[in-house]
Amino acid sequence: MIVRVSIGSLARLGIENIALIDVPTTLYVLQYAPNGCIARCAFCSQSHRNSSSREYLARVMWPAVELEVLEKHWKHVFVRICIQNVLKRMFVEELMTLLKFFERFSTPLSLCTTPLPSKVLEDLAKYIDCLGIGLDAASPTIFESVEKPFTWSTYIRFIENGVRMLGKAKVWVHVVAGLGEDLRDVVKLAKRLTKLGAYIALFNYVAPPKSERRFPGIKVEHYRLLQIALKLLDEGYDPEHYIDFDRLIVKRALPIDPLEAVYTRGCPGCNRPFYNESPRGPIYNFSSRSLLEKHIKEVEQELQAVNAL
Ligand code: SF4
Known part of the structure; x- marks a missing residue:
């Protein structure tokens, strides 16, 4: 079976030869869909509606690789494995196969998915300790405008279901800042999720390389306020x-x-180095303390600009 794996994860396994400025602590796996995901999310390079290369997600390249190649090169260098879905025919059956495959590495597993029926989640949840949910939009208005699949309330019900099955603080809801939302939208959503027992994994919107920027984005100083x-x-x-x-x-x-707020948020061990920023900066989510130390002057200036330091 073929999957996509983030190029940083492949480099850690020695399958790709690129210099890593900061290392991913999670192996990031994405379902392979050569014709694209059937959803229409306007910001996502995996969607069939977008002309961007399927080799990318955010600004990261995700080469296609056979599972056997991963097994052959496996090293115990990751503290987590994250398997992310796309919408395509038989994707649920494939997720089950993938979870069974990755179980052999005895590393905690996250599943990052769009809403699934309760029975399906129950079956898949036996293999994972954390669930990621790609809500992406911070409000129902943004949800409609970026053409997410399903409905806002379907996602909220799925989040509730996830917390019921996996427990509190095990569900991480992906939210992308910079799609045109107000900062208050993110805070309102975060308050609601906190009450439910879920958290926000915050992302910064970036256009995939070589494609047009379709959303306003967010200034790094305002992202610091969200963090x-x-x-x-x-x-x-x-x-x-x-x-x-x-x-x-x-x-x-x-x-x-405030310097403790600028790290990547997500499942334990998920650090996503340079997922949504260039290594040249500005860095939105810091993947490690050593990376923050290298950029400490810029971050202090950003925090001073919003009166946080
Ligand atoms: S927070 Fe990280 S590990 Fe968890 S589902 Fe999202 S990308 Fe995967």
Whole structure:
């Protein structure tokens, strides 16, 4: 069977020969669909409607590789394996085959998927300890405008189901900032998810290489405010008490260290180096402490620009 694997993960296994500035701690696997995913998400290079190369997801290349090649080159260098779906014929059966295959490496497994019927999730959940859900949009309006498949409420029900099956703090909802949302949309959603027992894995919108930018994106300083807001919620604080979302600044002394908020958010061990930014910067999600140390001056300036330092 053929799958796509992020080029950084392949480099860690010695299958691709590229220099890594920072190493992925998770093996990222994506279902292979040569004609593209049948969903119509306007920002995604895997969608059949977009002319971008299927070799990419965000700004990362995902070469196609046979499972046997992965097995042959396997090294115990990852703390997690993440298997991500596309919508295509028989994708559920293929997900089951993939989970059974990757189980042999005795590494915690995440499944990142669009909504599935309860019975199907129940079957797949036996293999995983964490679930990722590609909601992507921060509000129902953005959800419609980017043409996500299913409905907003189907996703919310699926998130609830995921928490019921896997437990609290095991469900990570992917949200892409920069699709035209208001920062308050993300905070409103995060508050709702926190109550449900799920968290946001935050992404920055980037157009795939060599394709046009279709959405406004988000300034890195405003992304820092979102990261601070999510960290505040994690720690049990109300972001609105600390952040002025009209003036886009921090309005009173933070009870958290803002430098602790800038790391990649997701399942334990998921660090996604340079998934949504160029190594030249600005870096939106920091994949490691050493990478943050290299960029500390820029990050401090970004935080000072929004009154967070
Ligand atoms: S947070 Fe990371 S490991 Fe978890 S589902 Fe999302 S991409 Fe995969």
